[in-house]
Amino acid sequence: MFSFAHQMEHGDSSESFSNTGGSEMGSSYIMESGFFIKSFVATIFVAALVTIGLLFITLLIALIVMLQSCESRSSGVIQLRKISDDYSFCKVFALHAELNALEADEFPKNCKTLAIQYVKEGQYLRDLNLTMSVADDYYFSLAPEKDGLDVVLIDVDDVLSNPCTHQLNNRLGQHEENELTEEAKHLKHMLVLGLYKKLQASGWSLILITRKPEKQWNAIQESLIVAGYEGWSSLIMRSDDEMQMENWEYFSRRREHLQNQGFRITSVISSQLDALTGPCLGKRNFKLANPIFYRLKEQTESILLLQ
Structure with a gap:
């Protein structure tokens, strides 16, 4: 067990x-x-x-x-x-x-910079071409009378260079601005001259006007011939008693005088408003592009310069 x-x-x-x-x-x-x-x-x-x-x-x-x-x-x-x-x-x-009519030192610096770009980048040339195209279309639709009294008034200060101002800009050291000034003037000169030749071929009487005094007649006439402006009907320059006038007053007085002589002003062509201000303007006026301007005083005159 x-x-x-x-x-x-x-x-x-x-x-x-x-x-x-x-x-x-x-x-x-x-x-x-x-x-x-x-x-x-x-x-x-x-x-x-x-x-x-x-x-x-x-x-x-x-x-x-x-x-x-x-x-x-x-x-x-x-x-x-x-x-x-x-x-x-x-x-x-x-x-x-x-x-x-502001002076040069009253123009903002940033606007001078934009003016350089305006010319350098080609917009200035495009604007000029557009204005010329509008003018071509207008004159193509018209025909001057055979009496020779239908006139086109052209401000030639836009296309004439000024050696004194060129030297002044160089003394100031404004090389780039001076080059662009000359380029702008050259572009305007070529396009205005092209329009001038077309108007001349179409039978228009062409009257050139400048703000410069009559004592510079020979120099201005020579400059116009060198620039290609020949065959004009008349060249208007300031008399001694007109030197103290404002530019717009001088232009108005001369236009009125032309009308009193029986001329029919068809157009005024300029880039400056002083030439396009006042009475006795044309039926159709043309304001050319103007990137910037300087008003420089010389001993005998005030000259508007393109920049």
Whole structure:
């Protein structure tokens, strides 16, 4: 009995030991499995963090690039708006300056810069060509009477150079401005001369007028011939008693005198408003483009110069 009972107890103990051992092995497996699952999750979590970090950096870089692009674009828009505003202001100021005969030092510096760009970038030439095109169309629709009394009055100060002023600009060191002044005058000279030749061929009487005094007659006549202006009907220059007159008054007086002589003024062609102001103007007058002007006083006269 004892042996059997002892064997039974021993069996129970063995079975109990086996159950205990099996239980310990199972717990170890669970712990090991749990540790493996946690490592995998951690790996995925770290990878997700890295991916999110990369996405965040990429997004941050994209935002910085976009902000820089927007800032650059905004800066460009502001700059273009400023240039446009400056151009509008200078265009109005140029008209104001001509109406009031302002001096050179009263012209804003930024307008002088725009005037240089206006000539250098070709807009001045385009504006001149457009004016000439309008004038061509107008004269093409007309025919002068055979009596020779239909006249076109042309302001030749627009196309005649002034050596004294050329030297003055060089003394002031305004080399670039002086070159552009000469270029502007050359462009205007070529286009006005072309129109002059067409009008002459169509039978119009051409009267040239200048602000210069009569005592310079020989020099002005020679300059006109050299420049290609030949065959004109008359050259009007200031008499001594007209030297103290305002330019607009001088032009008005001379136009009135022409009308009193029986001439029919068809047009006045000039870039300066003083020649296009007052009574006795033509039926259709033409204002040539004028980028900027300076009013320089000499001993005997005030001369308007194109810049």
